[in-house]
Amino acid sequence: MKQKPRVAVFDFADCEGCELEIADLEEEILDLIEIVDIVSFREVMKEHSDNYDIAIVEGSIMRPIDEQRLRKIRSHAKVLVALGACATIGGINKIRNQWMPDEVMKEVYGNANVKGNELFNVNKTKAVNEVVPVDYYIHGCPIDRDEFKHVITSIALGKKPEIPRYPVCVECKKNENICQFELGNFCLGPITRAGCKAICPTNNSPCEGCRGLIKKAETECVKEVLERYKLSYEDIRRRCTMYNYGREECGVDE
Amino acid sequence: MKKIQSMSKKDFTSFVNTLIASKTYDVVGVKAKGERFVYDTLDTADDLRLDFDVTIIPPKKYFLPQYEQMMKFSLEKPFDVHPTFDDQPRVIIGVHPYDIIALQQSDAVYLDDQKDDFYKKRRQNTILIACDIQKVSERSFAASMKTNIVEDGFDLLVTNIGNTYTITIGTEKGKKLLEKYGKTKDATTEEIKKIKQVRDTLASKYKQKVKIDKKEWPEYLVANYQNAIWEEHADKCMECSSCTMVCPTCYCYDVRDLVSLNMKDGQRLRTWDGCMLKEFTKVGSGEVFRDDTKERYRHRFFRKGNYLPQRYGFVACVGCGRCGIACLPNIADPCDLMNELAHFGKEEETGRYFIKQKTTVVEKGIIHVPRSATIRKIQHLSDTDTFFELELDDKKPLGHDPGQFVEVSVFGIGEAPFGVSSPPTDTPLFEIMVRRIGNVTTKLIGMKPGDKVGIRGPLGTGFNMKSFEGKNLIFCSGGTGMVPMRSVINYVVDKKHRDKYKNITILYGAKRPKEIVFMPDVDNWKKVHDLQCEVTVDKCEPTECWGGCVGLVTTLFPKVRMDKFDSKNTIAIVIGPPVMYKFVIQCLKTMGITDDNIYVSLERRMKCGVGKCGHCQINGIYTCKEGPVFNYQQIKQLPEAFE
Numbered sequence: 049m050k051q052k053p054r055v056a057v058f059d060f061a062d063c064e065g066c067e068l069e070i071a072d073l074e075e076e077i078l079d080l081i082e083i084v085d086i087v088s089f090r091e092v093m094k095e096h097s098d099n100y101d102i103a104i105v106e107g108s109i110m111r112p113i114d115e116q117r118l119r120k121i122r123s124h125a126k127v128l129v130a131l132g133a134c135a136t137i138g139g140i141n142k143i144r145n146q147w148m149p150d151e152v153m154k155e156v157y158g159n160a161n162v163k164g165n166e167l168f169n170v171n172k173t174k175a176v177n178e179v180v181p182v183d184y185y186i187h188g189c190p191i192d193r194d195e196f197k198h199v200i201t202s203i204a205l206g207k208k209p210e211i212p213r214y215p216v217c218v219e220c221k222k223n224e225n226i227c228q229f230e231l232g233n234f235c236l237g238p239i240t241r242a243g244c245k246a247i248c249p250t251n252n253s254p255c256e257g258c259r260g261l262i263k264k265a266e267t268e269c270v271k272e273v274l275e276r277y278k279l280s281y282e283d284i285r286r287r288c289t290m291y292n293y294g295r296e297e298c299g300v301d302e
Numbered sequence: 303m304k305k306i307q308s309m310s311k312k313d314f315t316s317f318v319n320t321l322i323a324s325k326t327y328d329v330v331g332v333k334a335k336g337e338r339f340v341y342d343t344l345d346t347a348d349d350l351r352l353d354f355d356v357t358i359i360p361p362k363k364y365f366l367p368q369y370e371q372m373m374k375f376s377l378e379k380p381f382d383v384h385p386t387f388d389d390q391p392r393v394i395i396g397v398h399p400y401d402i403i404a405l406q407q408s409d410a411v412y413l414d415d416q417k418d419d420f421y422k423k424r425r426q427n428t429i430l431i432a433c434d435i436q437k438v439s440e441r442s443f444a445a446s447m448k449t450n451i452v453e454d455g456f457d458l459l460v461t462n463i464g465n466t467y468t469i470t471i472g473t474e475k476g477k478k479l480l481e482k483y484g485k486t487k488d489a490t491t492e493e494i495k496k497i498k499q500v501r502d503t504l505a506s507k508y509k510q511k512v513k514i515d516k517k518e519w520p521e522y523l524v525a526n527y528q529n530a531i532w533e534e535h536a537d538k539c540m541e542c543s544s545c546t547m548v549c550p551t552c553y554c555y556d557v558r559d560l561v562s563l564n565m566k567d568g569q570r571l572r573t574w575d576g577c578m579l580k581e582f583t584k585v586g587s588g589e590v591f592r593d594d595t596k597e598r599y600r601h602r603f604f605r606k607g608n609y610l611p612q613r614y615g616f617v618a619c620v621g622c623g624r625c626g627i628a629c630l631p632n633i634a635d636p637c638d639l640m641n642e643l644a645h646f647g648k649e650e651e652t653g654r655y656f657i658k659q660k661t662t663v664v665e666k667g668i669i670h671v672p673r674s675a676t677i678r679k680i681q682h683l684s685d686t687d688t689f690f691e692l693e694l695d696d697k698k699p700l701g702h703d704p705g706q707f708v709e710v711s712v713f714g715i716g717e718a719p720f721g722v723s724s725p726p727t728d729t730p731l732f733e734i735m736v737r738r739i740g741n742v743t744t745k746l747i748g749m750k751p752g753d754k755v756g757i758r759g760p761l762g763t764g765f766n767m768k769s770f771e772g773k774n775l776i777f778c779s780g781g782t783g784m785v786p787m788r789s790v791i792n793y794v795v796d797k798k799h800r801d802k803y804k805n806i807t808i809l810y811g812a813k814r815p816k817e818i819v820f821m822p823d824v825d826n827w828k829k830v831h832d833l834q835c836e837v838t839v840d841k842c843e844p845t846e847c848w849g850g851c852v853g854l855v856t857t858l859f860p861k862v863r864m865d866k867f868d869s870k871n872t873i874a875i876v877i878g879p880p881v882m883y884k885f886v887i888q889c890l891k892t893m894g895i896t897d898d899n900i901y902v903s904l905e906r907r908m909k910c911g912v913g914k915c916g917h918c919q920i921n922g923i924y925t926c927k928e929g930p931v932f933n934y935q936q937i938k939q940l941p942e943a944f945e
Binding site: 073076079080082083197198200201202204205206207208210213214215217218221222223224225226227229230231237238239263268269270272273276277 | 335336337338340358359363368369537538539540541542543544547548558560561562563564565573574576579580581627628630631632714715716740741744745748
């Protein structure tokens, strides 16, 4: 029998919620361990091995020591998967990129003496692909379990996963939702990558853009919509801060 | 004259409740969702809101669901595929006239000569209880489209005439349902008169009006294909395809294979797709055929107002106004767009972007379900190109014409179109060539003889070889264009057929020597005395072994032995990458070959292969149905063909 691919799950700066989504597969976790050998997964097991084929990396990269650790992971892994918004786009952790690292340190630790301690040596927050090449992305905050399954089975089958590059509106319309704009809310769905089954607007909460932007925030069409709904570029910039700080001008990048 | 009954409102409520209680049907009706309305299963008649204006999405979701499983397959067995049909009997209560008309339109598409079995089953299992509109939706312009009332297409039609409902019997099926579950009496003359009054009063309440009669939509659109308004509006377009999602006459879909986490089984699923999305026309090689937002924006209106009218005779907009509500920058409403076009001219000749052609029904059985085939031979031609011999397991010949294609399924991965590279035979064997570009091709290349794949086809319109008899033939191919071309060439050079054709010239250009596909065939053709075969490569590194011509395929034209043939009696067949056509066709024209004697084969995203999913459209035609082989004289009129 062909050897099962060995999988290791790692976390950096994050809430571990996306890992929890994997652990939450419940009985399907038995299917998962049928098709892969999980050799390291701190959240659910004690064992650890550096011998793996697929590294699933959760979290944003904040410090030089994290970069070193990530590079080591990359060198061990044949395939590297970025898991969740912190890893795929930097996510919430990028909010702090509004300030310089030393300002942040001062704000948080005041006059405590942390100088020279590498645990407290921080850079600007980076997404995983700003440090090492990423093969596959599982977007979202948290990830969608079905998409996780799709990516894992695709890797196992040797196919490139089909991840949408169209906006959340497509899935939102399929779910027969009343448009958030119609309800007087400001939703990032029209410029955010789909794949989440429009879970937020379907549950009556506007999209926050956790799966990354697929359109630059400053385009003719966005301006048109902002104007029609009496919003400004400043509004959209502020809204993007939560998950997409510094990415308003990126558009789709992978 | 249809039979009309009447029913008190109280009796109607108990009719609906009895239907629900019978548990025979999934009883669907219009329910409130916040300030808007949706179709949903009814638990009680109290939830039914026949006073609705318009639902968020149309009832098409019951016939072409947002996500529909088409088949289940096993990954453990070599070939184990089972189509999955929805057998649920259903009654839908509260379908407005415009949505009834929209359904009749999708019937024209989905129940045409190549019936979509999934759709058909759902349609047969459903009883439609239409209702006359009681409240006009603010964005609706149904009165202008004459879709605010309907004469047929329903099983029953409910009209609120004040204190009572009248029920117009549309079909025997509707009549039986009413007899079994409801209590009615014949409508009085007075009541029947009221129906017209109700309808007339309502028709006067439409604020949105289209200035151009729907008969003239094709004329205004054709005249304004190049108008600047497409770009002006497209600049504001979010490319979210909300307009197509909520549209009752948009029926394009995408197909995906999903595999369970146990890797033992999976499903093939179709889901709504939208022509406003950039990836809609993207093929395996990465090319996007409607790359510009302007082109996609224009395509949506042309499909509704020109292409489908050419094909089926109806304007595919029913004036429901849903797209106008859904569009954030407010550029999707056909009423606004047509009223803008009213300021410009119109043109009588409306068929310019369409080719009227009889297409053959090529696929029998359930059109979307592949039959099994076994890989017999695999030969790796180069790093990227692999040759496959396949055998249909039903042992029947494929029965294709040169130029036709097949859809090859690798379950779990997906399905992709391939030109057949072998000539027609009496055996179940046929050949394809696979170039590594995407998921399906990569997986195929890794497969072994004895492995199973799924085959649909032959599909599309190929070359009519009979019509070329008695003529000289020039074959001009570039790159993988040689794949389908080989099928044509080996057909005419076959001893059985060679006498029927006069002089044969083969011109073939590949990028690099190693990318020449079918070298053994090329060598054979070169050896044959009664034909001329010239090969060139675009580029050749000193390290590569190549003694032939270097240059684009057009550099071969001066070598053609002109003395051998009369250009008036010559057919040219051109197959190659999109950029090649313009230059090659110019060369052919210089030689005196007329446009009607030139044939081309075009590549597009042929997903369903049977003229349903919409991805392969070149203006008004389906590449998978009217093509991929086209007469140049006809296809050159379509601006999207060679852009």
